[in-house]
Amino acid sequence: MSTVAETSMTLTPEHDSRPSASVRSRLQDALPKIVLAPSFAATIVFVYGFILWTIYLSFTNSKTFPSYAITGPRAYQRLWRWTFESDPPSSWYTSITNMGIFGFLYIFICLALGLFLAILLDQKIRGEGMLRPIYLYPMALSFIVTGVAWKWFLDPGLGLEQTLHQWGWTSFHFDWIKNKDFVIYTVVIAGVWQASGFIMAMFLAGLRGIDGEIMKAAQIDGATTFQLYRRIVIPLLRPVFLSAFIVLAHLAIKSYDLVVALTSGGPGGSAWLPSNFMYEYTFKRNEMAVGSASAVIMLMTITAIIVPYLYSELREKPR
Amino acid sequence: MLRKLLIGTALASGLAFAAHAEDVKEVQMLHWWTSGGEAAALNVLKEDLSKEGYAWKDVPVAGGGGDAAMTALKAMVAAGNYPTASQMLGYTVLDYAAAGVMGDLTETAVKEGWDKSVPVALQKFSVYDGKWVAAPVNVHSVNWLWINKAVMDKIGGTEPKTFDDFVALLDKAKAAGVIPLALGGQNWQEATMFDSVVLSTGGPEFYKKAFNDLDEESLKSDTMKKSFDNLAKLVTYVDPNFSGRDWNLATAMVIKGDALVQVMGDWAKGEFNAAKKAPGTDFLCYRFPGTDGSVIYNSDMFGMFNVPDDRKAAQVALATATLSKSFQSAFNVVKGSVPARTDVPDTDFDACGKKGMADLKAANEGGTLFGSLAQGYGAPPAVANAYKDVVSKFVHGQIKTSDEAVTELVKAIDDAK
Numbered sequence: 001m002s003t004v005a006e007t008s009m010t011l012t013p014e015h016d017s018r019p020s021a022s023v024r025s026r027l028q029d030a031l032p033k034i035v036l037a038p039s040f041a042a043t044i045v046f047v048y049g050f051i052l053w054t055i056y057l058s059f060t061n062s063k064t065f066p067s068y069a070i071t072g073p074r075a076y077q078r079l080w081r082w083t084f085e086s087d088p089p090s091s092w093y094t095s096i097t098n099m100g101i102f103g104f105l106y107i108f109i110c111l112a113l114g115l116f117l118a119i120l121l122d123q124k125i126r127g128e129g130m131l132r133p134i135y136l137y138p139m140a141l142s143f144i145v146t147g148v149a150w151k152w153f154l155d156p157g158l159g160l161e162q163t164l165h166q167w168g169w170t171s172f173h174f175d176w177i178k179n180k181d182f183v184i185y186t187v188v189i190a191g192v193w194q195a196s197g198f199i200m201a202m203f204l205a206g207l208r209g210i211d212g213e214i215m216k217a218a219q220i221d222g223a224t225t226f227q228l229y230r231r232i233v234i235p236l237l238r239p240v241f242l243s244a245f246i247v248l249a250h251l252a253i254k255s256y257d258l259v260v261a262l263t264s265g266g267p268g269g270s271a272w273l274p275s276n277f278m279y280e281y282t283f284k285r286n287e288m289a290v291g292s293a294s295a296v297i298m299l300m301t302i303t304a305i306i307v308p309y310l311y312s313e314l315r316e317k318p319r
Numbered sequence: 320m321l322r323k324l325l326i327g328t329a330l331a332s333g334l335a336f337a338a339h340a341e342d343v344k345e346v347q348m349l350h351w352w353t354s355g356g357e358a359a360a361l362n363v364l365k366e367d368l369s370k371e372g373y374a375w376k377d378v379p380v381a382g383g384g385g386d387a388a389m390t391a392l393k394a395m396v397a398a399g400n401y402p403t404a405s406q407m408l409g410y411t412v413l414d415y416a417a418a419g420v421m422g423d424l425t426e427t428a429v430k431e432g433w434d435k436s437v438p439v440a441l442q443k444f445s446v447y448d449g450k451w452v453a454a455p456v457n458v459h460s461v462n463w464l465w466i467n468k469a470v471m472d473k474i475g476g477t478e479p480k481t482f483d484d485f486v487a488l489l490d491k492a493k494a495a496g497v498i499p500l501a502l503g504g505q506n507w508q509e510a511t512m513f514d515s516v517v518l519s520t521g522g523p524e525f526y527k528k529a530f531n532d533l534d535e536e537s538l539k540s541d542t543m544k545k546s547f548d549n550l551a552k553l554v555t556y557v558d559p560n561f562s563g564r565d566w567n568l569a570t571a572m573v574i575k576g577d578a579l580v581q582v583m584g585d586w587a588k589g590e591f592n593a594a595k596k597a598p599g600t601d602f603l604c605y606r607f608p609g610t611d612g613s614v615i616y617n618s619d620m621f622g623m624f625n626v627p628d629d630r631k632a633a634q635v636a637l638a639t640a641t642l643s644k645s646f647q648s649a650f651n652v653v654k655g656s657v658p659a660r661t662d663v664p665d666t667d668f669d670a671c672g673k674k675g676m677a678d679l680k681a682a683n684e685g686g687t688l689f690g691s692l693a694q695g696y697g698a699p700p701a702v703a704n705a706y707k708d709v710v711s712k713f714v715h716g717q718i719k720t721s722d723e724a725v726t727e728l729v730k731a732i733d734d735a736k
Binding site: 065155177180265269270280284286287 | 386
């Protein structure tokens with residue numbers, strides 16, 4: 001907020017005795033601050049302010065409405081107890097194990113597939129200008145659209161299975177979306193379909209940025225294509241991996257809508273992610289304290305993954 | 320420059336003030352009745368109010384559906400910007416009343432005699448601390464069977480009177496090659512069906528003790544285990560593709576004759592009506608076998624907020640119009656539910672509606688009108704959802720035996736209380 005106060009002071013011309021050029025130059029100096037101030041203030045309040053508020057609420061006994069009397073870590077105790085209830089699985093246990101499965105597979109497959117597609121497209125093939133948008137296009141869809149489309153496609157009574165049965169392959173069986181043990185993998189499939197094209201585009205841009213001279217030098221030295229990619233290209237793409245990882249990690253953690261649209265929670269709630277848990281408990285079950293506590297745990301998990309990664313990647317810059 | 324700004328502000332606030340003064344003749348309404356039949360039913364109320372000179376203003380809700388509306392309401396109330404009234408369900412009304420944001424309609428209620436005409440069980444939710452805080456719009460009941468008559472005739476079935484009859488009927492359908500039971504495998508649908516199963520298995524007293532009073536002995540009793548076993552039996556009659564299906568798609572299976580029967584609340588009738596099917600000739604409505612004489616209900620209510628004095632007149636007009644006999648009849652004929660007062664003539668209702676009204680009246684007088692736990696009228700949302708979790712996990716196999724289900728049910732309800 002102090003930035004705003006300062007800038008508004010500089011805006012006011014105080015005395016005419018001052019040369020106008022100086023006012024203008026001071027204004028120009030302050031311009032970045034003026035432009036950034038609103039978004040800075042908004043971020044402070046709406047991101048960090050509400051993070052603190054959520055942490056605060058998680059230590060109260062808030063139910064339908066926020067209550068402000070601190071009552072201790074009961075919400076965390078409940079979550080902690082639920083963490084180990086695997087048979088029958090508690091909703092929280094399901095959510096966090098699903099997050100592990102989904103997060104790992106989604107990020108890993110997207111990176112692998114994106115890199116693979118990018119390398120193939122980078123072979124100076126004809127029609128690249130047409131192929132690239134085809135792969136990239138799913139990213140333009142919202143998770144809801146992706147979810148609904150895949151829901152129909154994977155539904156045994158409507159989509160793939162039904163079609164193959166009509167074509168005569170009656171022994172074909174694919175009911176993952178209706179199966180409590182496999183439904184989370186359908187979320188991975190839909191998520192990967194949506195994001196891998198975008199990751200491909202990121203890698204493609206990275207590949208185009210690699211100096212051709214290095215490649216030629218390596219080829220002259222007798223490197224095979226595999227060695228070329230393994231030893232030179234992929235290590236050079238390291239910054240792209242970082243960006244792609246961060247994009248994918250945040251998509252994975254916030255993918256609430258995909259689960260809802262694709263599975264509406266899955267059989268017996270078996271497709272829940274922590275974000276579904278959080279929304280369900282805060283807004284549907286009126287257990288705001290538990291919802292807040294789960295949000296705090298999500299935040300801590302993200303921090304625990306992203307911060308060391310960012311630290312290790314960004315520290316090595318001045319090589 | 321500054322002067323201009325000041326003038327501008329003054330003008331703007333003057334306008335705002337003028338707009339505020341006009342609010343008096345306006346009803347601000349938060350609801351999620353936006354689809355065809357429901358919107359048409361609500362139009363009746365809009366017209367009634369406009370005759371009295373009150374304009375109707377919908378509070379916009381992004382995304383539709385009850386959850387989005389409740390999230391929007393929470394934000395509005397937190398900001399101190401109350402709508403005149405909001406569509407609300409069961410314990411939500413009481414939560415808001417406990418938070419002290421609801422109005423007081425007792426004066427109107429006394430004048431209109433609501434305490435005599437509105438079923439006693441409903442007043443648990445519309446009256447808080449001796450004050451009327453909500454106007455019930457309708458009563459839905461959930462212990463219904465919806466049967467395709469053509470299929471029923473084909474397999475030579477008759478109305479099942481007991482649970483065993485019902486299983487025998489389902490067997491007949493299975494033998495004839497139709498899907499016996501149309502079920503949508505979403506937790507609320509499974510739990511809604513289980514409400515009826517429990518009432519059928521344990522009887523009215525047991526249902527009340529277990530699902531309204533949350534008595535632990537009843538929840539872990541052998542009768543509850545038997546209920547879970549019965550539920551498991553019913554689930555063997557659904558098609559393999561049931562998981563995640565929406566309720567109206569399950570109803571469509573019955574309408575098309577792909578399936579024999581659906582266990583669902585009376586909102587299913589709206590789907591039959593929309594498909595131009597007539598009760599008695601195209602479809603049959605029976606009480607869930609073994610539950611005749613009892614009604615498991617849920618009800619839509621208009622919660623009335625504590626609005627400023629200049630908006631109170633509009634609120635009273637809205638409440639009065641909502642509980643007027645003409646609106647109760649006109650609305651519920653379209654909606655498929657029955658009126659929230661027992662003294663409305665049933666002339667405009669179809670056979671199922673007439674039966675529903677008679678049942679409601681009898682259940683009200685006999686003390687067998689119970690809140691549906693699955694629909695949030697048996698216990699607060701935290702408990703109701705914990706219950707739905709357990710039932711759904713049982714149906715889908717995360718919970719494997721009825722012993723385990725009963726243990727989990729007690730634990731989950733305890734945890735949520």
